[in-house]
Every structure is written in C-alpha cells, then in structure tokens.
Amino acid sequence: MIDWPLVSVIIFLPLIGALIILFIKEDELTSINIKWAALLATLGTFILSLILWLQFDYSNPSYQYEEKFRWFDDFNFFYHVGVDGISLFMILLSTFLTPLCILASWNNIKKRVKEYMLSFLFLETVMIGMFASIDILLFYIFFEAVLIPMYLIIGIWGGNRRIYASFKFFLYTLLGSVLMLIAIIVMYRNTSSMSIEFLQGNYFSYNTQLFLWLAFFASFAVKIPMWPFHTWLPDAHVEAPTAGSVILAGVLLKMGGYGFIRFSLGMLPEATDFFIPLIMTLSIVAIVYTSLVALAQTDIKKLIAYSSVAHMGIVTIGIFLVNQQGLEGAMMQMISHGLVSAALFLCVGVIYDRMHTREIEFYGGLVQRMPLYATVFMIFMLGSVGLPGTSGFIGEFLVIVGAFKFSSYVVIGAAFGIILSAVYMLYLYKRIIFGTITNNKLADILDINTREKIILIPLAIAVILLGIFPNLFLDPMRLSLELIITNYEIANAK
Amino acid sequence: MLNNIYNIFFIPEIFLACSSFVCLLFGLFLKKNAFRQTSNLALFVLLLTILLVYYDSESNFANYKSLFSHSSFINFFKILALLGSIASIIISKDYFLGIKLKNFEIPVLFLFSTLGMLLMIASNNLMSMYLAIELQSLSLYVAAAIKRDSISSAESGVKYFILGALSSGILLYGFSLIYGFTGSMNFDDISFYLSKYDNLNLGLIFGLVFVMVGLAFKVSAVPFHMWTPDVYEGAPNSITGFFAIVPKIAAVALIYRFCLVPFENFYLEWSQIILFLSIASMFLGAVAAIAQSNIKRLLAYSSIGHIGYILIALVAANDDGIKAASIYMFSYMIMNVAIFAILLSLKVKNEYLINISDLKGLSKSNPIVSLSISIIMLSMAGIPPFIGFFGKFYVFIAAIEQELYVLSVLGVLASVISAFYYLRIIKIMYFDESKSEGIINFQISFQSKIILSLSLFVIICFIFYPSLLINISASLTI
Numbered sequence: 001m002i003d004w005p006l007v008s009v010i011i012f013l014p015l016i017g018a019l020i021i022l023f024i025k026e027d028e029l030t031s032i033n034i035k036w037a038a039l040l041a042t043l044g045t046f047i048l049s050l051i052l053w054l055q056f057d058y059s060n061p062s063y064q065y066e067e068k069f070r071w072f073d074d075f076n077f078f079y080h081v082g083v084d085g086i087s088l089f090m091i092l093l094s095t096f097l098t099p100l101c102i103l104a105s106w107n108n109i110k111k112r113v114k115e116y117m118l119s120f121l122f123l124e125t126v127m128i129g130m131f132a133s134i135d136i137l138l139f140y141i142f143f144e145a146v147l148i149p150m151y152l153i154i155g156i157w158g159g160n161r162r163i164y165a166s167f168k169f170f171l172y173t174l175l176g177s178v179l180m181l182i183a184i185i186v187m188y189r190n191t192s193s194m195s196i197e198f199l200q201g202n203y204f205s206y207n208t209q210l211f212l213w214l215a216f217f218a219s220f221a222v223k224i225p226m227w228p229f230h231t232w233l234p235d236a237h238v239e240a241p242t243a244g245s246v247i248l249a250g251v252l253l254k255m256g257g258y259g260f261i262r263f264s265l266g267m268l269p270e271a272t273d274f275f276i277p278l279i280m281t282l283s284i285v286a287i288v289y290t291s292l293v294a295l296a297q298t299d300i301k302k303l304i305a306y307s308s309v310a311h312m313g314i315v316t317i318g319i320f321l322v323n324q325q326g327l328e329g330a331m332m333q334m335i336s337h338g339l340v341s342a343a344l345f346l347c348v349g350v351i352y353d354r355m356h357t358r359e360i361e362f363y364g365g366l367v368q369r370m371p372l373y374a375t376v377f378m379i380f381m382l383g384s385v386g387l388p389g390t391s392g393f394i395g396e397f398l399v400i401v402g403a404f405k406f407s408s409y410v411v412i413g414a415a416f417g418i419i420l421s422a423v424y425m426l427y428l429y430k431r432i433i434f435g436t437i438t439n440n441k442l443a444d445i446l447d448i449n450t451r452e453k454i455i456l457i458p459l460a461i462a463v464i465l466l467g468i469f470p471n472l473f474l475d476p477m478r479l480s481l482e483l484i485i486t487n488y489e490i491a492n493a494k
Numbered sequence: 495m496l497n498n499i500y501n502i503f504f505i506p507e508i509f510l511a512c513s514s515f516v517c518l519l520f521g522l523f524l525k526k527n528a529f530r531q532t533s534n535l536a537l538f539v540l541l542l543t544i545l546l547v548y549y550d551s552e553s554n555f556a557n558y559k560s561l562f563s564h565s566s567f568i569n570f571f572k573i574l575a576l577l578g579s580i581a582s583i584i585i586s587k588d589y590f591l592g593i594k595l596k597n598f599e600i601p602v603l604f605l606f607s608t609l610g611m612l613l614m615i616a617s618n619n620l621m622s623m624y625l626a627i628e629l630q631s632l633s634l635y636v637a638a639a640i641k642r643d644s645i646s647s648a649e650s651g652v653k654y655f656i657l658g659a660l661s662s663g664i665l666l667y668g669f670s671l672i673y674g675f676t677g678s679m680n681f682d683d684i685s686f687y688l689s690k691y692d693n694l695n696l697g698l699i700f701g702l703v704f705v706m707v708g709l710a711f712k713v714s715a716v717p718f719h720m721w722t723p724d725v726y727e728g729a730p731n732s733i734t735g736f737f738a739i740v741p742k743i744a745a746v747a748l749i750y751r752f753c754l755v756p757f758e759n760f761y762l763e764w765s766q767i768i769l770f771l772s773i774a775s776m777f778l779g780a781v782a783a784i785a786q787s788n789i790k791r792l793l794a795y796s797s798i799g800h801i802g803y804i805l806i807a808l809v810a811a812n813d814d815g816i817k818a819a820s821i822y823m824f825s826y827m828i829m830n831v832a833i834f835a836i837l838l839s840l841k842v843k844n845e846y847l848i849n850i851s852d853l854k855g856l857s858k859s860n861p862i863v864s865l866s867i868s869i870i871m872l873s874m875a876g877i878p879p880f881i882g883f884f885g886k887f888y889v890f891i892a893a894i895e896q897e898l899y900v901l902s903v904l905g906v907l908a909s910v911i912s913a914f915y916y917l918r919i920i921k922i923m924y925f926d927e928s929k930s931e932g933i934i935n936f937q938i939s940f941q942s943k944i945i946l947s948l949s950l951f952v953i954i955c956f957i958f959y960p961s962l963l964i965n966i967s968a969s970l971t972i
Contacts, residue, residue, distance in 0.1 A: 071960070071961075072960055072961060072964060073961040073964060073965050073968075074817075074961075074964050074965065074968045112857075115857075115861075140878070141878035141879050141883070141957070144877055144878050144883075145877070145878050145879055147877065148872060148877060151917070151920075152920075152924065155920075155921060155924060155925045156924050156925060162925065163921055163925050166921075166925070167914070167917060167921075170913070170917060171910060171913060171914060171917075174877075174910050174913055175907075175910045178906035178907075178909060178910060179903070179906060181887070181890065181906065182890060182894065182899070182902050182903060182906060185887075185890050185891050185894045185902075186894055186899075188891075189891075189894055189895060
C-alpha cells in the first residue's frame with residue numbers, strides 16, 4: 001500500500017494549482033500560461049487518482065487510504081478522508097471530467113480567464129473532498145462550498161439569463177443543504193460521533209430517523225434533482241457555459257445519488273424502508289414527465305437537461321430498490337450519465353462555439369459537413385438511449401432486473417421512460433445531424449478540430465469501455481455496496 | 495486583596511478612565527495634528543488596557559464585588575470589545591482626515607464609550623449597569639452627531655438620542671420594579687432572593703419585560719430596531735463602523751449576563767421574549783435588507799439579522815450557547831472590521847462609497863478588493879469554509895442540544911433568505927457589466943491594510959485551526 005497521504009494530495013493538488021495561478025498576472029499574453037497551469041494541475045490530479053484505482057483492494061468493503069487527524073478539540077470532528085468502492089468512481093469521474101472542462105473552455109472563455117480557472121480548480125478540490133470525506137461535517141463543508149464556484153461560473157460566464165439562473169441554483173441548493181446541517185447536528189447529538197463509518201452501524205430511533213431522512217431528502221432531492229424539485233436544473237444548464245454544464249451534469253448531480261446511498265440507505269435504513277413508495281412514485285413521475293417535456297424542447301441544452309432528470313429518476317429507482325442489481329445499476333447509471341451527458345453537453349458546445357445558437361431548428365444536415373462530429377455524437381446519443389454495448393445499457397438493464405424483484409409497475413414505468421428517451425434522443429439526432437443542409441449559415445461549418453477530438457474521443461472510449469467491460473467498474477464497488485445492503489437488511493429485519 | 499494603593503491603577507477600567515482624561519487634555523493642548531496624535535495615544539491606551547484585562551486577577555476586584563463581577567466570559571467580551579475599538583479607530587483614521595473632520599474629541603469619545611462598554615460587560619448590579627449603559631450611550635450620541643454641519647449626521651444623532659433616552663427610561667422603570675420587588679440591586683442577591691420562589695410575581699414579570707425591552711433596544715433586536723438603519727445611514731461612515739462593531743459586543747454580553755445570572759431560574763419567563771426577538775430579528779433582518787440600495791442600511795439590517803442568531807444561542811441557555819455566542823460574536827466582529835476597512839477606503843468620484851450599485855465593475859478595476867468583499871459576504875451568509883459558517887454552526891449545535899428544532903429550522907430558513915442579499919453584492923461586482931470603469935479607487939493606509947489582511951486571514955484560515963478560538967470559548971463561564 002501507499003504510505004503517503006495520497007487522498008489529501010488528490011484533494012488539494014487543484015487548490016495548489018489555483019494558488020499558483022493566483023500569482024500569475026493576467027494579460028493577453030499570459031492567459032495561455034494560466035490555462036496551461038490549470039490543465040497541468042487537473043491532469044496531475046487525474047493521474048494520481050488513477051493510482052487510487054490501480055492500488056485499490058477489491059476485497060475490502062470499507063474505507064481505504066484513510067487519513068485521520070483531529071480537527072476540533074471540543075467535538076469529535078476529524079479531518080478524516082478515505083476512499084471506498086462507492087466513492088472511488090465518483091472521484092475518478094470528477095478528476096476525469098475537470099481537465100476536459102479546462103480544455104473545452106480553452107478558446108471560448110475570453111474574459112476573466114484567471115477567475116475562471118480559479119473557480120474550476122477550487123470546484124475540483126471541493127468535489128473530490130466531498131466524495132472522499134468520512135467525517136460528516138467535513139462532507140457538509142465541501143458539499144456547500146461547491147455552491148460558491150458554481151455560482152460564479154454560471155453568473156459570470158453564463159448566457160443571457162445567467163443572473164436569474166445562478167441565484168436560483170444557489171438558493172435552491174442552499175435551502176436543501178441547510179436542512180441537512182440541522183440533521184447532521186441532530187445525528188451528532190444522538191451519537192457523539194461524526195464519522196460516516198461509525199454512523200452506518202448506529203441506528204437512530206424510528207421517529208428520529210423519519211425526520212432525519214426528510215432533512216437529508218430535502219438536500220439530495222434538490223441536488224440529484226428529483227421531480228418536483230428539478231426546476232433549477234434546466235435554467236442552470238441552459239445559462240451555464242459549456243464546461244459549467246459538463247461539471248453540473250457530470251459530477252454535481254451525482255452528489256445527490258451519492259448522498260442517498262451513504263446517508264439515507266446507510267444510516268437511516270428503517271426510514272428508507274418507510275419512504276420507498278414515495279421515492280418510487282416521484283422517480284416514475286420524473287422519468288415519464290421529464291421525458292415528455294424533453295420531447296417538446298427547442299433548445300438542445302434544455303433537452304439534455306430534462307433528459308438528465310429522467311436518467312436520474314432511473315438512478316433513484318435503482319438506489320431505493322436496495323438490492324444488488326439495483327444499487328449496482330444505479331452506480332453504473334450515475335457513472336455512465338456522468339460521461340454521456342457531459343459528452344453531450346460538450347457536443348452541444350462544439351456547435352454552439354461555431355454558430356452561437358442552441359436552437360434545434362437552426363441546425364440540420366450537419367452530417368454533410370461534419371462527419372466525424374456526427375459519429376461521436378451518435379456514440380453518445382446511443383449511450384444516452386442505452387443501446388447494448390454502451391455504458392447506458394448496463395445501468396438501465398441492471399436497474400430493471402433489480403426492479404422486477406420489487407414491483408412490476410416500477411418496471412413498466414422505468415421501461416416506458418427508456419423508450420421515451422430513445423424517442424427524444426433519436427428525434428433530436430435526426431433533426432440536427434441528418435438530412436441536407438437547409439440553413440445557408442451552416443454551409444461552411446467546420447468539423448471538430450484536434451482540441452475537440454482530444455476532448456471527445458477519450459469520452460467515447462470510456463463510454464464503450466464501460467459498456468463492454470462493466471466488471472472493470474462493478475468489481476471494486478461490489479463489496480462496499482453489499483455492506484450497505486446487509487446493514488439495511490439487518491436493520492429492517494429487527 | 496488590595497494591599498497597595500498603586501494597584502488600583504492597574505484595574506483596567508480605572509486605568510482606562512484616567513487615560514481617557516489624559517487623552518482629552520493631551521488633545522486640548524496640542525497645537526498641530528491633534529486628531530492624529532490623540533488617536534495614536536488612544537490606540538496605545540487601548541492596547542495597554544487589553545494587557546491589563548488579560549492579566550487582571552480577581553483580587554483586584556474585591557472591593558467592587560457588589561458592583562462588578564469577574565469571570566472568563568466577561569474577560570473574553572472585554573477583550574473582544576477592546577479589539578473592536580482598536581480596529582475601528584485604526585480603520586477610521588484616514589477617513590476622518592479625508593472628510594476633514596479632525597476633532598480630537600472623536601478618539602476620546604471612543605475611549606469613553608469603550609470604558610462604558612467594559613463596565614457594562616462586567617456590571618453585577620442594576621445601578622452600575624444603568625450608569626455604564628448611559629456612559630456608553632452618551633458618548634455614542636455625541637459621536638453620531640459629530641459632523642455638526644451635516645444635516646444627516648445631526649439628524650441621526652438626535653434620533654439616536656431620543657430613542658436611546660426613551661429606552662433608557664423603560665430600562666430604568668424595569669430596574670425600579672425589580673428593585674422594589676426583590677429589595678436588591680445586586681445580581682447575586684436578586685438571584686438568591688428569587689431562588690426561594692417557583693415563579694415570578696406580576697410585578698417582577700413586568701420589571702423583567704421592561705428591562706428586556708430596553709436591552710433589546712441596545713442590541714437592536716426587532717421590533718426595537720428602528721433606530722439602527724437611520725443612525726447607521728446618517729452618521730459618518732467611520733462612526734457607523736464603530737457602531738456596527740463595538741457596542742453590539744457589549745450589549746450582547748450584557749443581555750446574556752442579565753438573563754443568565756439574576757434570572758437563570760426563570761428560563762421560561764425570559765426565553766419567550768428572547769425567542770420572539772430572535773425569530774423576528776432573523777426574518778426582518780433578512781427580508782428588509784433585500785430592498786436596500788444604501789450599503790450602510792444594508793449592513794444595519796444584516797447586523798439585526800446576526801443579532802437574531804446570537805439570541806438563538808441565548809434561548810438555548812446552556813454552556814454550548816455561551817460558547818456559540820462568543821464564537822459568533824468573534825466572527826461578527828472580524829467580518830465587520832473587514833467590511834468597514836474596505837468601505838472606509840473606497841471612493842467613487844472622490845466621494846466615499848454609499849450606493850451598492852456603485853460597486854459595479856469593481857471586479858475589473860480592483861479584483862483583489864472585490865474578491866475580499868465576496869469572501870466577507872459569503873462568510874456573513876454562513877457559507878463554509880469561512881468563519882461565519884462556524885458561528886452559525888455552533889449556534890445551531892447549542893439550539894439542538896436544547897431540542898429547539900423549530901427555532902433551528904427557522905434559523906436556517908432565514909439564513910437562506912439572507913444569502914440572497916449577500917449574493918446580490920457579489921452579483922453587482924462580478925456579473926453586472928459596467929461601462930464606466932475606473933471611477934472607483936481604493937486607497938488604504940498601511941495600518942488599515944494590516945487590519946484588513948489580518949481579519950481576512952482569520953476569516954479564511956479559521957477552518958484550518960479552529961481549536962484555538964473554540965477551546966477558549968468552551969472554557970468560558972458566565
């Protein structure tokens with residue numbers, strides 16, 4: 001094993017990069033240095049996080065690479081970080097997507113490059129820190145700190161209605177998370193511990209659990225987002241710059257799913273059992289309703305945003321099935337959605353950079369001018385639909401298999417959503433890519449350039465890799481998920 | 495015991511009182527640069543007073559036991575008030591010179607008012623408490639109206655005086671009722687007398703309510719807050735800074751001591767009042783600040799909101815509550831020092847900044863200042879990882895320890911509302927496009943720069959070593 005603080009290095013390397021950037025003076029010539037510094041810091045983080053995966057002990061269900069320091073003298077708060085099978089891929093997802101985001105904003109961010117890169121590096125630190133925390137207070141601090149850079153990213157570099165969107169994003173998520181703060185303090189008061197590991201073995205009384213569960217639900221349901229708490233998401237996505245949308249869809253939404261697994265399932269099993277029907281109903285409504293809404297969209301980004309809500313509905317169904325297939329499916333769906341939706345937003349960004357519009361009607365017949373673009377777009381589109389061989393299939397398949405153990409109504413709802421997802425994605429693809437070019441402005445649009453290839457091709461490889469070798473990802477997380485399921489079953493058998 | 499007559503001068507309050515007179519004479523006989531020299535002397539005096547407070551042993555207080563008390567809580571708040579005073583004198587020096595308000599009386603007034611606050615915090619007797627409050631307030635009334643040729647300054651002074659006198663009257667009436675029904679002025683005696691009874695009689699309840707009203711006025715809790723925005727707005731900026739930073743510390747310590755020492759057994763009676771004040775302050779502070787266009791009024795409402803949170807910790811009335819209050823007050827002081835250090839150095843077209851909308855474009859012309867303002871605003875909104883979060887966090891810990899779930903949930907809801915106006919300032923600096931660049935300039939003296947950097951350092955780096963402050967505040971006894 002590794003005897004140096006690998007996890008802390010991964011968490012704080014982007015922050016160190018940010019500090020270095022802080023001291024680079026920004027002008028026309030040096031802004032390229034800032035970009036390179038940001039890229040190197042994030043790439044370094046990604047490479048280090050690969051070590052996490054390579055050295056990961058598959059036979060150990062609990063936390064690895066643990067680091068623990070006393071942080072507050074008066075309470076049992078620790079700086080306690082570590083990685084287990086559940087957080088491993090969330091961290092990898094964050095470290096993988098951030099360098100791509102930096103690359104994606106290489107040319108189209110022209111004002112305030114320095115602040116932009118600072119925001120992204122700070123964002124990466126808090127994202128990784130959040131997934132790696134084993135102390136709830138630490139988790140909460142990172143969880144809320146995410147709002148600061150994201151607020152700035154949407155508000156400064158966003159579109160026309162960016163101010164509305166950034167405020168909505170900030171206040172909505174803040175409202176959820178402050179309720180979680182109360183729940184965290186109540187947990188601490190009952191157990192005198194803030195360790196996630198400890199609390200997963202410690203059960204609260206039934207009534208306390210119900211209240212705690214609702215408080216956590218307020219936070220994670222907004223974050224993931226579930227219908228009817230999703231309305232901030234389309235606004236935030238549409239107004240955010242491309243890279244902002246990528247991180248938002250790729251990582252930030254997963255914070256909700258991650259929280260559900262860790263807190264709701266892990267710590268409040270009996271309340272979870274009580275609330276399962278609620279979650280299932282909301283998820284099915286989300287899947288069907290947002291899929292239908294997605295069909296009616298005229299803005300490409302908005303369509304993908306609504307499809308995210310639908311895909312997250314599958315994730316919540318999978319999580320709250322609380323069986324092997326369901327949870328594994330939910331995890332796979334989260335990873336897959338992180339890659340696919342991020343890639344789709346990047347694809348939208350490619351044409352937006354060229355034409356500065358996201359109206360579906362404006363486009364059509366792009367395959368004539370951009371064959372390579374049409375190909376990668378197709379891979380991601382099929383990944384989103386869930387075609388076998390792509391990452392989307394594994395998650396949806398596993399969730400549906402798991403759902404059969406629970407109720408066939410849920411299966412019908414989920415399957416209906418999957419069919420609808422094929423409808424809106426294929427319809428979108430047809431309108432943008434196929435046909436002949438009717439709009440004269442598209443006559444000399446250029447195919448993707450090298451930088452865009454560097455961004456999109458790794459994503460395409462990852463999507464297919466995930467679809468063909470799912471065990472590469474499922475094996476490390478299996479034992480950690482089993483631990484949660486076992487705890488859950490023991491608690492509810494009592 | 496007080497063996498040596500010279501020791502009497504080492505009692506911090508007596509030292510401060512004597513030195514204040516020395517400062518007054520010093521300023522009077524100085525021909526040139528009277529303001530600057532007196533300020534420097536005042537700073538020196540305050541620094542020495544901090545040392546004296548820190549090394550003040552209980553024996554020095556033996557002769558005054560019936561009037562003043564001595565405890566770690568009192569010492570902590572005294573040092574906090576002195577630090578706040580020092581910081582606000584330093585950051586306001588250049589401002590006074592800038593608006594050509596060079597009366598040497600200003601630092602002397604600050605000294606007298608600080609003296610009043612030290613006595614307020616330590617008072618253990620209704621009479622000494624009233625006199626201390628009056629000493630503090632009278633100096634502040636004059637300070638608010640110090641810019642004699644300005645209508646708004648005079649108006650704010652008069653408003654402050656009339657409302658302050660009214661509240662002092664109410665306070666005094668409450669004292670007389672308490673004295674009449676318990677037969678004592680001393681906190682300990684009152685507490686001893688009351689311990690014989692299970693509930694308060696009607697007269698004492700009236701007395702308690704009147705005192706609470708008077709104290710609520712001093713901490714500017716809703717619905718007795720009306721003077722705050724007007725006085726903040728009218729007074730010269732640097733006086734406003736002093737108002738925002740220091741008197742609140744003393745008033746909060748006083749309301750804590752008044753509730754928890756003589757009336758500690760009658761939690762139910764006073765906690766209802768405080769509960770209402772707390773909820774009303776949090777929500778009104780949050781909602782009313784949204785519509786403000788004047789930065790001073792906005793900060794006034796923000797301070798009203800902060801008082802609401804500190805009162806939550808008072809409702810909790812446990813050791814965690816005292817700890818939370820001291821941490822919150824510390825963070826409140828630091829954040830206000832930082833924001834006023836910036837406001838007192840920002841000029842728009844050669845006028846000191848008043849309108850929030852003038853901050854537009856600051857992020858382009860002065861990125862470091864706007865970054866600092868953003869950090870302070872996020873910290874005030876209670877967003878981690880800044881110090882403001884920990885203040886709120888400890889307040890909620892105290893509240894939940896006492897099972898005040900509804901109050902905590904209301905508290906976090908108010909904090910979400912208040913986040914809106916803090917974010918609006920960031921929005922104005924960063925998101926709004928401005929065509930008129932370069933009209934804002936930022937000139938800061940070396941000393942203020944040190945104060946600003948120190949307080950920003952504390953705001954940002956508190957998270958890395960919280961134990962330093964938390965251990966101190968955990969050991970406080972009232």
